[in-house]
Amino acid sequence: MGERSVKATLLGIAQDAGRPQAGCVRPCCADSHLDPSLVRHPVSLGVVGVDHSTHLFEATRALAWQFECWHDADPEEGPLDTLWITHAHLGHVDGIGLFGREAIAASGLPLHCSSVFAELLQRTPAWALMLEQGVLSPCPFESGVVISPTEQCGFTVTPLKVPHRAELSDMHAMQITGPRRTLLFLPDHDAWSETLESMGASDIRTWFQNLEVDIILIDGTFWSADELHHRDQGTVPHPPVRETIESLGPRQEGDPRMVFIHLNHTNPLHDEESPEAQMVEQMGWEIGFEGMTIEL
Numbered sequence: 001m002g003e004r005s006v007k008a009t010l011l012g013i014a015q016d017a018g019r020p021q022a023g024c025v026r027p028c029c030a031d032s033h034l035d036p037s038l039v040r041h042p043v044s045l046g047v048v049g050v051d052h053s054t055h056l057f058e059a060t061r062a063l064a065w066q067f068e069c070w071h072d073a074d075p076e077e078g079p080l081d082t083l084w085i086t087h088a089h090l091g092h093v094d095g096i097g098l099f100g101r102e103a104i105a106a107s108g109l110p111l112h113c114s115s116v117f118a119e120l121l122q123r124t125p126a127w128a129l130m131l132e133q134g135v136l137s138p139c140p141f142e143s144g145v146v147i148s149p150t151e152q153c154g155f156t157v158t159p160l161k162v163p164h165r166a167e168l169s170d171m172h173a174m175q176i177t178g179p180r181r182t183l184l185f186l187p188d189h190d191a192w193s194e195t196l197e198s199m200g201a202s203d204i205r206t207w208f209q210n211l212e213v214d215i216i217l218i219d220g221t222f223w224s225a226d227e228l229h230h231r232d233q234g235t236v237p238h239p240p241v242r243e244t245i246e247s248l249g250p251r252q253e254g255d256p257r258m259v260f261i262h263l264n265h266t267n268p269l270h271d272e273e274s275p276e277a278q279m280v281e282q283m284g285w286e287i288g289f290e291g292m293t294i295e296l
């Protein structure tokens with residue numbers, strides 16, 4: 001097998017609950033209940049290294065579909081080499097059990113996660129059993145420390161701790177650097193003020209420049225701050241897309257590509273014909289799609 005490029009594939013663009021969301025009878029999910037092509041899966045990212053090794057970021061319940069999507073976009077055979085988890089919220093972890101004996105029956109799968117998440121694995125009976133059975137092999141990382149997932153994969157991962165409601169575990173964005181490009185995977189965060197403060201940056205553009213990233217897959221959960229009419233949006237804080245693009249303005253020369261992911265079922269960006277989606281694109285920013293590939 002010869003060398004290949006490092007390639008990332010976006011395997012899900014929905015918020016944790018997916019689209020349609022269970023129990024949603026509102027217009028936002030009506031079409032996706034009827035048309036399987038409009039179903040969207042929880043956020044997930046696959047990366048293949050120059051050594052043909054395969055690395056998955058997030059373990060969602062849509063794993064079967066996502067492996068197919070990944071294989072269609074970037075065909076590689078063989079078992080998964082490493083698994084990475086950003087944080088413990090539902091859609092990012094509810095597929096962990098699929099690596100166990102009832103399904104894939106992995107053995108010694110390296111699971112890169114924070115030490116807080118590694119402790120949660122121990123304290124969660126179903127996951128503790130998987131550790132006991134040798135299915136998963138936790139590899140705790142530290143924020144800011146560069147990791148090479150396999151010796152010859154040709155890319156590195158730097159987890160960056162980001163403020164996000166931490167009832168179960170802390171949250172780490174993943175900075176993934178290949179020979180040609182650097183990608184930041186930031187599916188969830190609470191507020192720009194908190195993220196920028198923790199990163200020591202005065203504004204979003206300065207932070208992007210400090211990171212030296214070429215492309216950012218970023219939290220686009222809600223379009224606006226008043227999107228959840230029936231419940232208190234303050235209990236699930238995410239910076240609304242409108243706030244992010246208004247604060248940045250149109251994409252300027254030298255800006256990275258910014259691609260919105262982690263879209264809630266209520267988000268009008270699910271419909272590419274919506275005025276909101278057109279506004280994002282007219283400003284030079286992007287909305288992620290499942291199967292989208294990025295050479296790193």
Ligand SMILES: [Zn+2]
Pocket residue numbers: 015016089091092187188262
């Ligand atoms: Zn999430």
Ligand SMILES: [Zn+2]
Pocket residue numbers: 020021024025026027028029030265266
């Ligand atoms: Zn809905």
Ligand SMILES: [Zn+2]
Pocket residue numbers: 087089164188
């Ligand atoms: Zn979350």
